[in-house]
Amino acid sequence: MSGTQTDIPFYMPVGNECRLFELAFRHKLPLLLKGPTGCGKTRFVAHMAARMGRPLHTVSCHDDLTAADLTGRYLLKGGDTIWADGPLTQAVRTGGMCYLDEVVEARKDVTVVLHPLTDDRRILPLDRTGELLDAPDEFMLIVSYNPGYQNVLKQLKPSTRQRFVAIEFDFPPADIERKVVATESGLPEEQVVSLVMLAQKLRAMKGHDLEEGVSTRLLVYCATLINAGLPVREAVQAAMIEPLTDDFDVKKGLDELVVAVFG
Numbered sequence: 001m002s003g004t005q006t007d008i009p010f011y012m013p014v015g016n017e018c019r020l021f022e023l024a025f026r027h028k029l030p031l032l033l034k035g036p037t038g039c040g041k042t043r044f045v046a047h048m049a050a051r052m053g054r055p056l057h058t059v060s061c062h063d064d065l066t067a068a069d070l071t072g073r074y075l076l077k078g079g080d081t082i083w084a085d086g087p088l089t090q091a092v093r094t095g096g097m098c099y100l101d102e103v104v105e106a107r108k109d110v111t112v113v114l115h116p117l118t119d120d121r122r123i124l125p126l127d128r129t130g131e132l133l134d135a136p137d138e139f140m141l142i143v144s145y146n147p148g149y150q151n152v153l154k155q156l157k158p159s160t161r162q163r164f165v166a167i168e169f170d171f172p173p174a175d176i177e178r179k180v181v182a183t184e185s186g187l188p189e190e191q192v193v194s195l196v197m198l199a200q201k202l203r204a205m206k207g208h209d210l211e212e213g214v215s216t217r218l219l220v221y222c223a224t225l226i227n228a229g230l231p232v233r234e235a236v237q238a239a240m241i242e243p244l245t246d247d248f249d250v251k252k253g254l255d256e257l258v259v260a261v262f263g
């Protein structure tokens with residue numbers, strides 16, 4: 001292990017995810033993380049990459065992202081054309097970790113690149129340069145997505161998803177979430193208790209009036225605002241209610257929950 005404790009981004013484990021990640025890394029298995037927005041997936045990967053002492057190449061996938069964005073392309077530089085590695089190729093060459101966030105958003109040709117890397121071949125063919133890269137033992141591919149709001153067309157094909165060991169993430173249980181929010185925001189834990197209680201009530205409305213429950217990320221924002229001196233009710237409105245919905249009636253319903261918790 002390299003790096004000191006302070007180099008390692010803070011992550012509080014919820015279950016066996018750290019052990020699973022470490023085993024996947026040691027045994028060269030690719031990893032898929034799924035879970036709602038703002039529940040700690042990205043932070044977990046940053047934490048584990050630092051713990052394993054590997055450089056991390058993160059790519060936020062979007063619907064224009066092509067295989068060449070990951071592998072690399074020829075660029076014109078002063079009259080010459082030079083090859084520039086993309087983040088996936090860099091990770092393969094240097095034995096790093098490559099994290100593809102929201103992988104279901106990427107274009108179809110991306111899966112063609114991922115398949116030979118995520119079975120026992122562990123190779124990355126670069127058609128444009130004619131190279132065939134063997135991934136070193138330290139290379140690891142991690143992908144994540146949010147199964148909630150994707151439309152049906154944007155699911156991973158079984159032949160892709162069955163190449164990964166998968167971990168399901170969710171919002172942490174209240175005792176852990178209180179510690180996470182207090183640590184991240186600096187707000188004393190006693191003052192975080194009612195915010196977490198409100199979050200749990202808001203999450204219970206998912207699927208009824210709300211598309212997604214309030215995230216741990218928003219709780220951290222809210223606690224940060226309170227710690228900076230904003231009155232609690234204003235912080236709750238700005239960080240835990242407004243980001244969730246634009247619907248006037250739904251907001252009124254949420255306000256009732258706020259009153260029930262804060263009086």
Ligand SMILES: Nc1ncnc2c1ncn2[C@@H]1O[C@H](COP(=O)(O)OP(=O)(O)OP(=O)(O)O)[C@@H](O)[C@H]1O
Pocket residue numbers: 010011012013014035036037038039040041042043044101146172180184216217220
């Ligand atoms: N277990 C945890 N330990 C430490 N911090 C956490 C934990 N869970 C959530 N957080 C906090 O929540 C914030 C949001 O988490 P993160 O960015 O990892 O979410 P995500 O799951 O990647 O969301 P998205 O799907 O939107 O990318 C982090 O910046 C961190 O402050």
Ligand SMILES: [Mg+2]
Pocket residue numbers: 041042043101
């Ligand atoms: Mg993320």
